[in-house]
Amino acid sequence: MLQISSQLEARWQQILDAYPAGKKRSAIVPMLMFAQDETGIVTEELIEEVARRAEVPRLQVEETIGYYSMLHRKPLGKYHVQVCTNISCMLAGGMELWEHAQKTLHLGNKEVSKDGLISVEEVECMGACSWAPAVEVNYDFHHQVTPAKFDAIIEDLKKKG
Amino acid sequence: MFNPPSPHEVRILSRRFGIENSRSIDVFLANDGYAGFKRALEIGADAVIDEIKKSALRGRGGAGFPTGMKWSFIPRTSPKPKYIVCNADESEPGTCKDRLLIQNDPHSLIEGMMIAGYTMGSNLGYIYVRGEYRYLILILEQALAEARARGYIGKNIQGTGWDFDLFVHTGAGAYECGEESALLNSLEGKRGTPRLKPPFPATHGLWQSPTLLNNVETFCAVSHIVRDGGEAFAKHGPEKNGGTRLMCLSGHVERPGVYELPLTTTLPFLINEVGGGVRGGKKLKAVQPGGSSSPILTADEVNVGLDFDSLAKAGTMAGSGGIVVLDENADMVSYALRVIRFYQHESCGWCIPCREGTTWLKKILERLDRGEGSTKDVDLVGELAKNMFGRTFCALGDAAAWPTGSIVKKFRAEFEEKLARTTVNVPTPDQLVGISF
Numbered sequence: 264m265l266q267i268s269s270q271l272e273a274r275w276q277q278i279l280d281a282y283p284a285g286k287k288r289s290a291i292v293p294m295l296m297f298a299q300d301e302t303g304i305v306t307e308e309l310i311e312e313v314a315r316r317a318e319v320p321r322l323q324v325e326e327t328i329g330y331y332s333m334l335h336r337k338p339l340g341k342y343h344v345q346v347c348t349n350i351s352c353m354l355a356g357g358m359e360l361w362e363h364a365q366k367t368l369h370l371g372n373k374e375v376s377k378d379g380l381i382s383v384e385e386v387e388c389m390g391a392c393s394w395a396p397a398v399e400v401n402y403d404f405h406h407q408v409t410p411a412k413f414d415a416i417i418e419d420l421k422k423k424g
Numbered sequence: 425m426f427n428p429p430s431p432h433e434v435r436i437l438s439r440r441f442g443i444e445n446s447r448s449i450d451v452f453l454a455n456d457g458y459a460g461f462k463r464a465l466e467i468g469a470d471a472v473i474d475e476i477k478k479s480a481l482r483g484r485g486g487a488g489f490p491t492g493m494k495w496s497f498i499p500r501t502s503p504k505p506k507y508i509v510c511n512a513d514e515s516e517p518g519t520c521k522d523r524l525l526i527q528n529d530p531h532s533l534i535e536g537m538m539i540a541g542y543t544m545g546s547n548l549g550y551i552y553v554r555g556e557y558r559y560l561i562l563i564l565e566q567a568l569a570e571a572r573a574r575g576y577i578g579k580n581i582q583g584t585g586w587d588f589d590l591f592v593h594t595g596a597g598a599y600e601c602g603e604e605s606a607l608l609n610s611l612e613g614k615r616g617t618p619r620l621k622p623p624f625p626a627t628h629g630l631w632q633s634p635t636l637l638n639n640v641e642t643f644c645a646v647s648h649i650v651r652d653g654g655e656a657f658a659k660h661g662p663e664k665n666g667g668t669r670l671m672c673l674s675g676h677v678e679r680p681g682v683y684e685l686p687l688t689t690t691l692p693f694l695i696n697e698v699g700g701g702v703r704g705g706k707k708l709k710a711v712q713p714g715g716s717s718s719p720i721l722t723a724d725e726v727n728v729g730l731d732f733d734s735l736a737k738a739g740t741m742a743g744s745g746g747i748v749v750l751d752e753n754a755d756m757v758s759y760a761l762r763v764i765r766f767y768q769h770e771s772c773g774w775c776i777p778c779r780e781g782t783t784w785l786k787k788i789l790e791r792l793d794r795g796e797g798s799t800k801d802v803d804l805v806g807e808l809a810k811n812m813f814g815r816t817f818c819a820l821g822d823a824a825a826w827p828t829g830s831i832v833k834k835f836r837a838e839f840e841e842k843l844a845r846t847t848v849n850v851p852t853p854d855q856l857v858g859i860s861f
Contacts, residue, residue, distance in 0.1 A: 281591035283548070286631060288613035293594050296555060317613070330615040330772075333555045333597035349517045350716050350748055351674035353762050387599065387766050388517035388716075389556045392674040392746060393681045394426045402558035406426055 265308040271301055279316060287317040291327050295334055304338045340375045340382030342420045344368075345399045348385050351392035356409075360396050361385050363410040368417070381420060425524070427681030430698045434660055434668050437644050438684045441528040447563060449570040452531040458576060460651035461538050465584060469500065469543040476646060478654025480666030485511055485602070485639030486715065486744040487819075488732040490664075491646070497626040498544050498634050507630040508540045508549035509611065509637045513595055513602040515554055517716035517766060518746025521670035521682050522640035526553075526560045529644065530567035534590060536643030538576065539650050540636055541588045548589050550630075552607055555596045564592045599770035603818045604637050606772070617774040618818035639744075641670060661687030665731035669745050676703045676751035687731040691721075694730060695749055706751040710835070714743025716763050717823035719830035740830075756835040757842050760805075760828055761789040767824035778821035781812040785828055792839055795846030802839045805832045 267275075274297045275290075282289040294313045295305055302309060305328060314321040328334045346364050348357040364383055365371060375382040391397035394406035398413065405416055425441055440446045440455050449457070464472050477492030498506065510533065514522040526533060537549050553561050568590055571577040579587045593611055595601050601610045605619035608630050629635020638646075645667060649657045658666035665687045671694060674680045678700030685698065691713060695701065702708050708723040713730065719740040721728070728738045735742045750759065768782040788805055791797040809829030812821050832839065 281550075281593070283631075286612070289593070289611060291613040292596050292610070296594050296596055319613070323613075327613060327615055330617075331555075331596035331598055333595075348762070349766055350712070350759065350762055351518055351680075351746075353759075354675040354748070354750065354754070355680075387769060388515055388519075390514050390520040390523050390554075392518050392520045392748075393672050394520070395674060395680070399556060402556070404559075 265306075265312045267298070267312075268301060271298060275316065288319045288323065290317045291319065291324055292331060292334070295324075295328065299334065303341075304335050338375065338379070339373075340380055342381050342400050344381060344383045344417070344420075345386040345389070346383065347387070347389055347391070347395070347397045347399075349388040349392075351388070352396040355395035355407075357396035360398075360408060360410060360413060364413060367414065380424070381417070425528070427679070430679075430681070430683050432689075432693075432698050433684050434686050435684055436648050436657065436660075436668050437525065437532070437641065437670060438528070439648075440532070441524070446528050447530050447567060449531060449567070449574060449576075452529070456651060457531055458535055458538075460647040460649070461535050461542070461576070462582075464539045464542055464650050465582070469545075472539060472543045472650055475650055475654040479645075479649040479657040480654075480661065480664050481642065481645050481649060481657065482665060482732055483639060484641035484645070484669060484745065486516060486717070486741075488742055491638065491642055494626070494638070495540070495543065495636065497624070498636050499627060500544055502627075502634050504633045505548065505631075506544045506546040507633060507635045508537050508544065508546050508590075509608070509630060509635055510537055510549070510551040510640060510643055511602060511604065511607055511637060512551050512553040512557070512560070512640045513607060514557070514640070514744075515599045515602050516744040516746060517763075518672060518674055518712065518748045519715050519744040520672050520674075521745060523557065523560065524670065524682055525640050525644050526557075526564060530560075530564050531571065532644045532647050533564075533640055534567060534571055534577070535647040536638075536645070537590060538581075538588060539646055540638070540643065541590075542586060544634070544636055546636075547587050549591075550611060551590065551592045552601070552611055553592055553594055554601075555594050558594070561592050561594055568592070598772075599766075600772045600818075600820060603820065606818065607637070608635065615772075617772050618820075620817070641745075662729065662731050662733070665733055671730065672746045673699050673749070674746065675749035676706065676754070677701065677749045678703050685730070687729075689730050691726045691728050691730055691747070694747060695726070699749070702749065702751050704751075706753065708749065709752045709754050710750045710756070712740075712746075712748040712750075712827065714741045715746035716748070716766065717741075717819075717826060718743050719826050720834060722834050756831055756838045757789070757793050760831040761786070761793045763827050763831070764789050764824060767820065771820060771824070775817035775821070777812050778816040778818075778824065781808055781816075781821060782824050784808055785824065789828075792842065795842050797843065799840060799843065802832060802836060802843075805829070 481491040601616040610616035768786040809825040812825040
């Protein structure tokens with residue numbers, strides 16, 4: 264049986280209440296997104312539970328998950344470091360920053376550090392074009408990131424643990 | 425705000441940016457907050473749509489469709505439930521304005537959606553926010569809780585007898601969900617693939633009911649238009665291109681940033697006066713004036729206004745307001761590749777011209793970027809782009825074909841130079857004919 268925190272329980276209830284009766288399928292992605300913040304990944308048990316609560320067949324949840332890049336079946340690091348290299352970031356040094364990130368972390372795209380603390384990903388535009396290049400760690404934005412600033416961000420994450 | 429303001433700005437939508445605690449309902453109410461909604465109650469639904477028509481507001485999400493006309497397409501007397509949906513899935517490369525609007529003035533968005541809800545006789549709305557903008561989801565939820573506590577959301581709003589509920593819905597990483605019909609599928613809990621149109625969302629949208637769908641900036645503009653009247657907004661832009669818009673300047677400029685400017689602003693003025701010119705005193709090479717989907721302009725073509733019609737006349741588009749500037753040292757082959765890598769990654773795979781077209785464009789451009797291939801490959805990029813255009817299920821295919829085709833056409837010499845520079849001897853497809861492996 265899937266164990267969830269009381270905060271997640273409350274969040275799920277809030278999500279389910281947002282959609283009319285008979286339209287609970289809408290809750291699938293929001294429920295999974297907030298659950299994944301706690302569990303780290305989308306597990307079989309989680310899919311089962313979401314399907315039950317949203318009153319849809321399990322297959323519909325599976326089908327939906329496969330489409331969205333932010334829902335993960337494989338674990339990421341505790342801190343998922345996303346480096347944007349799309350056009351505006353690229354013109355502001357995003358490609359060099361991405362190279363720097365892989366080199367200093369000794370990680371390739373979507374790889375996780377051995378201790379599970381950090382994973383890194385080259386991502387598409389995340390809406391920081393005028394303050395490029397941008398990095399998002401989990402849901403925290405960092406703007407005008409230089410290699411030195413990047414190293415400081417990573418140092419902080421390691422300190423926080 | 426993440427960048428210093430410019431003295432050239434005309435602040436209508438960003439008027440509350442910079443006021444301390446601008447996202448709280450108290451500060452909002454003290455600065456004309458919900459005055460637009462109250463005026464909507466006074467003048468009634470027909471007059472609201474008239475004001476929006478008078479404002480000459482055009483959709484800020486990318487297509488630039490006249491908002492007043494869009495609103496008039498909703499069958500307001502339909503017995504079906506009607507829904508108001510805000511597209512806050514901002515993900516067009518080069519665009520970062522909706523973030524600022526929600527971060528600094530979430531109640532303005534709520535007010536715009538309330539005006540829409542009241543006008544359409546709707547009782548329910550959703551704000552679809554991209555998954556990466558989690559902090560904005562929390563800001564919006566806080567604002568909605570405040571609005572609910574003060575009787576602006578919920579039952580019997582301000583004693584009118586009208587009920588309206590509004591919820592935030594998180595996306596989970598998909599550019600395609602910014603396309604309106606894909607967004608609606610996603611909001612219904614399905615894969616975010618586009619729908620066949622017609623029927624349009626105006627009559628068959630969310631759960632097959634009439635749905636009004638607008639961008640964040642469009643709804644925010646409505647709150648100011650209804651408060652101050654359509655003409656007050658229209659006067660800042662040329663005919664049929666009313667008002668100001670939040671322009672997102674990025675790339676090789678001295679002062680990149682988001683600036684609210686009248687639609688009478690020209691592209692050279694934006695780059696040179698607002699943006700402080702090309703970075704490091706370099707020469708301008710090219711500009712994408714409407715996000716990464718827009719056909720590129722060469723330095724010789726940039727003398728153009730930033731309104732929808734002027735940019736369309738110049739063979740490109742105003743799109744979502746992302747203006748990307750490239751200096752003389754920019755490598756156009758690598759740039760074209762980066763553009764197509766994005767569309768290839770984001771193509772939902774629903775229709776073949778887009779799925780295959782973006783994949784092959786990427787493969788060929790990767791080859792050209794390495795300096796391999798032949799000049800026939802350069803032709804092939806142009807041909808592929810031409811064949812994709814207008815033949816895909818939704819606009820993502822066009823969005824991929826348009827910039828790629830235009831870069832190859834206008835900067836062909838750079839592709840050929842890169843090929844000439846390479847010493848790698850790679851056989852062309854012609855040379856391979858007849859060779860058995």
